[in-house]
Amino acid sequence: MNKPSSFQVIEQGGGLASLSHAFLELAENHYPDFYDSLNYTIVELGDDLIPLQQNRLRDYNSKVKWINGSAYESSFGSIEGLIISNELPDAFPVERCTKIESKIKQKYVAIEDNMWVEVWDTPDDEVLKYIGDFNISIEEGVEEPINLHALRWMKSLGVALNKGGILTFDYGKKADVGHWNRPAVQFYGKSDERRAANAKDDDLFAAYRYPGNVDITALINFSPLETIASELGFDSVFTGYQKDILLNIGIAQLLKDKVDSFHRFTSWQEVTELEKSLQGYEDIMYLAGHYFAQFLIKDIPTSVIQWEQPDKDYRLILPKVPIQIDGLYEEVLVDMKKIKKWENHLDLKFPLQNGILMLFPDQIVGSLIYSPDGKNLLLDLSKPDIAKSAIESAGYQYSSEA
Ligand SMILES: C[S@@+](CC[C@H](N)C(=O)[O-])C[C@H]1O[C@@H](n2cnc3c(N)ncnc32)[C@H](O)[C@@H]1O
Numbered sequence: 001m002n003k004p005s006s007f008q009v010i011e012q013g014g015g016l017a018s019l020s021h022a023f024l025e026l027a028e029n030h031y032p033d034f035y036d037s038l039n040y041t042i043v044e045l046g047d048d049l050i051p052l053q054q055n056r057l058r059d060y061n062s063k064v065k066w067i068n069g070s071a072y073e074s075s076f077g078s079i080e081g082l083i084i085s086n087e088l089p090d091a092f093p094v095e096r097c098t099k100i101e102s103k104i105k106q107k108y109v110a111i112e113d114n115m116w117v118e119v120w121d122t123p124d125d126e127v128l129k130y131i132g133d134f135n136i137s138i139e140e141g142v143e144e145p146i147n148l149h150a151l152r153w154m155k156s157l158g159v160a161l162n163k164g165g166i167l168t169f170d171y172g173k174k175a176d177v178g179h180w181n182r183p184a185v186q187f188y189g190k191s192d193e194r195r196a197a198n199a200k201d202d203d204l205f206a207a208y209r210y211p212g213n214v215d216i217t218a219l220i221n222f223s224p225l226e227t228i229a230s231e232l233g234f235d236s237v238f239t240g241y242q243k244d245i246l247l248n249i250g251i252a253q254l255l256k257d258k259v260d261s262f263h264r265f266t267s268w269q270e271v272t273e274l275e276k277s278l279q280g281y282e283d284i285m286y287l288a289g290h291y292f293a294q295f296l297i298k299d300i301p302t303s304v305i306q307w308e309q310p311d312k313d314y315r316l317i318l319p320k321v322p323i324q325i326d327g328l329y330e331e332v333l334v335d336m337k338k339i340k341k342w343e344n345h346l347d348l349k350f351p352l353q354n355g356i357l358m359l360f361p362d363q364i365v366g367s368l369i370y371s372p373d374g375k376n377l378l379l380d381l382s383k384p385d386i387a388k389s390a391i392e393s394a395g396y397q398y399s400s401e402a
Pocket residue numbers: 012013014015016017018019020043044045046049069070071072085086087088091092
């Protein structure tokens with residue numbers, strides 16, 4: 001885009017500011033010219049999330065501004081830059097359709113005997129138009145989510161963006177999604193929210209009983225979004241698995257470099273930072289599942305996107321470290337997920353105090369590993385005998401006292 005003096009990034013649905021923080025940190029540390037011209041706007045519907053986002057982004061105060069409103073109702077004037085979202089349109093309210101006795105039906109809610117009930121009835125015109133326009137197949141026994149707001153949202157973005165890209169990460173497919181998503185909407189969210197709502201994932205009525213207290217989601221059909229964007233002059237550079245977009249931009253090499261760097265680490269902090277940077281990697285790369293991404297561009301040549309030849313060898317080869325147990329050397333996999341669980345306790349245990357390794361049996365689970373500097377030892381105390389002999393054979397004194 002010829003290095004504009006001001007580059008706008010608009011993120012809709014800021015969550016706990018993980019994406020924005022990572023974006024700003026990366027720009028600041030690795031692309032200083034880009035960072036200088038960067039203006040970041042977060043569009044957030046949840047009033048109480050904005051102060052949390054502001055706190056998380058306090059180091060980037062001068063770079064970020066907020067708009068409190070709904071992504072599919074906000075208007076921005078005209079934009080040059082990037083509109084980005086991660087897990088946004090799946091949170092929009094959807095209509096739900098199915099076929100009953102060869103007729104398309106839409107789900108409505110009503111009140112009977114003072115209770116919410118759901119009823120299937122004739123679809124409204126906008127829903128039928130969507131189904132017809134985008135050739136959505138509605139089948140007996142399958143509930144298809146119809147995300148009219150996502151369409152509205154993409155239309156408004158398509159009109160607002162003069163030049164640049166729309167990058168969307170969310171759960172879905174480039175097709176009807178009902179087959180993968182029974183029922184059409186599901187509940188997720190923090191377990192305490194669910195507990196408060198006393199809701200199980202399949203208890204769809206929880207949302208009626210505890211409005212605002214359950215996290216409702218529906219898979220996205222990215223195909224209508226691509227069609228509408230194309231009508232508005234966008235090219236689709238990519239619509240597919242997140243896994244593939246990551247491979248296209250060289251994640252395999254990045255990963256190899258990171259894992260290689262493990263052997264040069266000298267502190268637990270570096271190990272936990274590596275673990276953090278790999279979080280979610282396994283799910284996205286191996287399961288692939290519904291992790292989808294879409295990148296639409298307008299008025300910029302597709303050649304500005306520099307794809308690399310994807311490296312097919314992207315399996316995460318975790319570092320192995322040698323460990324001695326009762327005189328036998330074993331290769332032990334460093335399990336990043338388990339390190340995560342220990343993270344809160346690392347300060348208590350390291351460095352060694354007076355030659356005694358302080359371990360807290362009730363807090364530690366996991367396998368045997370050495371620290372990268374080869375001196376410290378972290379152990380699975382669900383197997384105290386092995387722990388004791390491994391500690392002693394490493395020349396440390398075993399103590400089960402905190
Ligand atoms: C899963 S979080 C996003 C996480 C964040 N993008 C990240 O990657 O760190 C979803 C966010 O979308 C927001 N949201 C949901 N519906 C919205 C809407 N209609 N307009 C704007 N934000 C919305 C929620 O309040 C929440 O902040």
